[in-house]
Amino acid sequence: MTIHDITTSRRGFLAGAGLVIGVAIAPKFLSAAPTGVPAGGAAELKPMNAFVKIGTDDTVTVLSKHIEFGQGPFTGLATLVAEELDADWSQMRAVHSPTDNKIYANLAFGLQGTGGSSSIANAYEQMRKAGATARAMLIAAAAEEWSVPAAEITVEKGRLKHAGSSRESGFGAFADKAATQTVPQDPKLKDPKDFVLIGTDLPKLDTVGKTNGTAIFTLDITPEGLLTAIVAHPKHFGATVKSFDDSEARKVRGVVDVKQIPQGIAVYADNTFSALKGRDALKVEWDLAKAETRSSAELAAEYVRHFNEPGLEAANTGNVDEAFRQDGLQTVEAEIVFPFLAHAPMEPLDAVFIKATDGSVDIYNGAQFPGFDQQVAAEILKLDEAKVRVNTQLAGGSFGRKAQFGSPYMQEAAMVYAAVGGDRPLKHMWTREDDIQGGFYRPMYAHKMRGAIDAEGRITAWEQVIVGQSIMAKADLDSTSVEGASNLPYRIPNLKVTSHNVTLPIPPLWWRSVGHTHTGFAVETFVDELLARVGRDPVEGRLALLDKESRHAGVLRKAAEMADWGSTPPEGRARGVAVVESFGSFVAQVAEVSVGADGAPRVHKVWCAVDCGVAVNPNIIKAQMEGGIGYGLGAVLFDAITLGKGGRIMQSNFHDYRSIRINEMPDVAVEIIKSVESPTGVGEPGVPPVGPAVANAWRKLTNAPVRQLPIVSLISA
Amino acid sequence: MVTFTLNGKERSFDGDPDTPLLWVIRDFEKLTGTKYGCGVAQCGACTVHLDGMPRRSCITPIATIDGSDVVTIEGISGKEAQAVQTAWTGLDVPQCGYCQSGQIMSAVALLQMVPKPTDDEIDGAMTGNLCRCATYHRIRAAIHNAANSMEG
Numbered sequence: 001m002t003i004h005d006i007t008t009s010r011r012g013f014l015a016g017a018g019l020v021i022g023v024a025i026a027p028k029f030l031s032a033a034p035t036g037v038p039a040g041g042a043a044e045l046k047p048m049n050a051f052v053k054i055g056t057d058d059t060v061t062v063l064s065k066h067i068e069f070g071q072g073p074f075t076g077l078a079t080l081v082a083e084e085l086d087a088d089w090s091q092m093r094a095v096h097s098p099t100d101n102k103i104y105a106n107l108a109f110g111l112q113g114t115g116g117s118s119s120i121a122n123a124y125e126q127m128r129k130a131g132a133t134a135r136a137m138l139i140a141a142a143a144e145e146w147s148v149p150a151a152e153i154t155v156e157k158g159r160l161k162h163a164g165s166s167r168e169s170g171f172g173a174f175a176d177k178a179a180t181q182t183v184p185q186d187p188k189l190k191d192p193k194d195f196v197l198i199g200t201d202l203p204k205l206d207t208v209g210k211t212n213g214t215a216i217f218t219l220d221i222t223p224e225g226l227l228t229a230i231v232a233h234p235k236h237f238g239a240t241v242k243s244f245d246d247s248e249a250r251k252v253r254g255v256v257d258v259k260q261i262p263q264g265i266a267v268y269a270d271n272t273f274s275a276l277k278g279r280d281a282l283k284v285e286w287d288l289a290k291a292e293t294r295s296s297a298e299l300a301a302e303y304v305r306h307f308n309e310p311g312l313e314a315a316n317t318g319n320v321d322e323a324f325r326q327d328g329l330q331t332v333e334a335e336i337v338f339p340f341l342a343h344a345p346m347e348p349l350d351a352v353f354i355k356a357t358d359g360s361v362d363i364y365n366g367a368q369f370p371g372f373d374q375q376v377a378a379e380i381l382k383l384d385e386a387k388v389r390v391n392t393q394l395a396g397g398s399f400g401r402k403a404q405f406g407s408p409y410m411q412e413a414a415m416v417y418a419a420v421g422g423d424r425p426l427k428h429m430w431t432r433e434d435d436i437q438g439g440f441y442r443p444m445y446a447h448k449m450r451g452a453i454d455a456e457g458r459i460t461a462w463e464q465v466i467v468g469q470s471i472m473a474k475a476d477l478d479s480t481s482v483e484g485a486s487n488l489p490y491r492i493p494n495l496k497v498t499s500h501n502v503t504l505p506i507p508p509l510w511w512r513s514v515g516h517t518h519t520g521f522a523v524e525t526f527v528d529e530l531l532a533r534v535g536r537d538p539v540e541g542r543l544a545l546l547d548k549e550s551r552h553a554g555v556l557r558k559a560a561e562m563a564d565w566g567s568t569p570p571e572g573r574a575r576g577v578a579v580v581e582s583f584g585s586f587v588a589q590v591a592e593v594s595v596g597a598d599g600a601p602r603v604h605k606v607w608c609a610v611d612c613g614v615a616v617n618p619n620i621i622k623a624q625m626e627g628g629i630g631y632g633l634g635a636v637l638f639d640a641i642t643l644g645k646g647g648r649i650m651q652s653n654f655h656d657y658r659s660i661r662i663n664e665m666p667d668v669a670v671e672i673i674k675s676v677e678s679p680t681g682v683g684e685p686g687v688p689p690v691g692p693a694v695a696n697a698w699r700k701l702t703n704a705p706v707r708q709l710p711i712v713s714l715i716s717a
Numbered sequence: 718m719v720t721f722t723l724n725g726k727e728r729s730f731d732g733d734p735d736t737p738l739l740w741v742i743r744d745f746e747k748l749t750g751t752k753y754g755c756g757v758a759q760c761g762a763c764t765v766h767l768d769g770m771p772r773r774s775c776i777t778p779i780a781t782i783d784g785s786d787v788v789t790i791e792g793i794s795g796k797e798a799q800a801v802q803t804a805w806t807g808l809d810v811p812q813c814g815y816c817q818s819g820q821i822m823s824a825v826a827l828l829q830m831v832p833k834p835t836d837d838e839i840d841g842a843m844t845g846n847l848c849r850c851a852t853y854h855r856i857r858a859a860i861h862n863a864a865n866s867m868e869g
């Protein structure tokens with residue numbers, strides 16, 4: 001199961017007409033009170049199925065199988081349920097579902113998990129069915145109670161009505177009775193033209209708690225008797241503890257214990273500050289025998305050496321070698337090196353463990369793959385999986401960081417918990433330094449591009465070589481290394497894309513938009529350069545290489561129109577454009593850029609057009625585009641994790657791993673293409689185009705292509 | 718022993734005097750709306766009001782605030798606070814939400830000092846508050862909305 005498999009199987013799933021999407025009946029454990037985000041009042045909640053509970057107070061609580069860390073699944077999934085249930089938006093609530101790899105599987109992955117911008121896509125039909133099922137059960141209950149035919153009962157805005165007998169009721173009065181009705185197997189779903197909630201800007205369900213400090217994140221769980229544990233980690237990847245002296249650490253007021261675990265040295269204390277102070281007081285000697293000791297510059301030099309070796313073939317159409325041998329060609333070459341990037345979610349990784357009286361353990365964490373967390377923790381704690389409950393919490397961002405097969409973070413947290421005995425509740429937290437230096441980065445990549453232009457100014461050949469770590473740890477082709485390049489959208493008769501997998505002790509991971517973080521940049525800056533070489537306009541030139549009817553062309557035309565592309569930009573500014581498809585969604589962006597006072601790019605405005613199929617909640621889609629633009633822009637302008645001489649990680653916190661700030665955020669305008677296609681994701685697709693759009697504008701301003709990232713490194717260099 | 722008021726209530730602390738205010742608020746007072754994001758005054762997630770001014774509680778040792786008045790997200794009130802929170806919900810500003818207590822504390826302090834801030838004044842007051850979800854575009858709009866709502 002990979003993000004790639006996720007994407008392809010998602011397509012298969014959406015295309016698979018007649019596929020039956022089961023709505024499981026409520027599992028037994030749902031009779032217990034839900035943990036996580038409180039659903040509201042003290043009313044009794046009656047499960048209609050695994051995803052919908054109706055309260056005697058008329059509330060409808062949706063159990064979200066997807067974690068809410070900002071991309072809006074609570075609101076999105078609740079919208080789908082509410083639509084088919086004919087509920088009123090004000091009665092909707094959402095909580096995280098319990099952990100169950102079957103009932104709460106992401107239908108695109110086959111196990112419970114969030115990622116690949118798949119939440120709405122995989123749940124689109126399933127959640128609508130869950131709502132329709134609950135609606136049918138409420139109607140059946142009302143029909144029984146009122147002794148009228150079910151077919152005569154209507155539902156509107158959360159009210160059940162029988163016109164003939166002038167009877168009317170909210171849902172709550174029938175919650176009990178409805179829960180005992182037979183679950184209909186194939187409830188009829190609405191025709192999209194009858195949607196009243198889907199497609200509207202419904203207020204987000206999690207906003208209020210996030211504006212008054214009441215939203216609870218993992219870090220906020222503070223049971224009585226809590227121990228806080230912080231681990232001293234090495235500053236080199238692959239280093240291990242040689243020896244340590246904890247005598248000073250143990251003297252720190254509040255420090256309770258110190259233990260060695262495979263990942264480092266854990267300090268346990270009665271409060272967070274004592275744990276931090278205790279960790280500072282440790283003396284640890286690290287063994288670098290197996291550590292990465294090369295610097296980023298040395299790694300880059302090794303990467304580019306692969307350019308001329310035969311690689312793994314990702315695309316090969318026409319005959320590139322022959323095309324480059326033609327007479328009268330102009331050849332353009334480019335080499336770009338992409339740095340490691342940390343995700344730096346606002347809430348560093350953390351987890352809370354609480355042992356119940358029966359010896360079972362509750363884990364509270366921002367679980368992106370809760371089933372993996374459960375398996376890993378059960379193994380380490382030597383418990384049955386059934387005795388480990390993973391209670392997914394709101395998380396302060398992820399951007400890919402928490403989506404880890406094998407849950408290495410949970411391994412560390414569970415080992416820390418196990419090492420101290422586990423009788424007191426325990427919070428394991430990473431500091432920002434642990435996060436920035438913790439690896440699982442967007443890997444470093446080197447691209448080599450070669451393009452041929454014939455005498456008539458046509459791009460006849462494109463060759464691209466990509467060198468970097470395989471996120472999926474593959475020996476053969478890793479599609480996440482080449483996605484976006486191997487399926488180049490432009491019609492170029494001779495295309496060859498190859499890749500080389502590099503192995504390093506630095507753990508790699510997907511980072512918001514995965515392969516598109518670098519392929520989108522490489523492809524979209526290079527096509528822009530080739531078009532410039534033949535004097536073609538970046539928009540017109542791209543359109544000429546795309547199918548007129550394609551969704552790529554659709555968003556590109558739209559973004560150009562929004563930006564009034566043909567007009568002259570204000571004095572001192574230039575505009576650049578880029579279009580990237582990722583996770584089934586199409587996004588084009590135009591960036592207007594000038595040279596700032598400090599010599600770095602100043603991005604004034606970004607116009608963004610997105611085609612993500614049916615827009616379930618336009619407001620959330622726009623928010624994701626805005627956020628994706630800020631996230632992508634910050635990285636392209638400022639960010640790199642670098643290994644210095646000897647392999648030491650050079651960055652440690654937000655002062656040297658810069659994040660975009662409000663004064664650097666451009667004005668953003670977003671338009672959504674109207675579509676009847678099944679919805680696709682929006683969490684990631686806003687990210688890839690902004691970097692190349694800015695770089696293309698920068699090339700116009702400075703006459704120099706961006707071949708090195710982040711862009712500020714070009715200025716200070 | 719350090720004494721201070723926290724959201725209007727008299728509190729005292731007799732633990733390690735180096736303990737940053739952030740951890741006193743979170744670990745000892747169990748008010749968890751104030752967040753940890755960096756610990757080194759780089760992100761603003763821990764912003765509180767100290768004697769009416771925005772302050773990064775992560776670098777404020779408890780010993781230095783004896784006799785001070787501390788207000789956290791749980792305790793803000795007044796017309797600026799209300800205007801800001803209403804504007805925030807009106808635009809659905811938060812994404813993950815983790816930075817938002819700090820953003821709101823900085824925004825409220827700004828409006829208390831400058832009722833109708835310009836974009837530059839917003840930049841000046843809010844630059845210390847990171848949002849990894851990059852909700853900045855809406856933060857700016859919400860501050861303007863809040864300022865406008867207070868005029869009427």
Ligand code: FES
Nearest residue numbers: 754756758761775
């Ligand atoms: S936690 Fe205080 S500024 Fe980041």
Ligand code: FES
Nearest residue numbers: 813814848849850
């Ligand atoms: S809303 Fe996620 S960090 Fe600001």
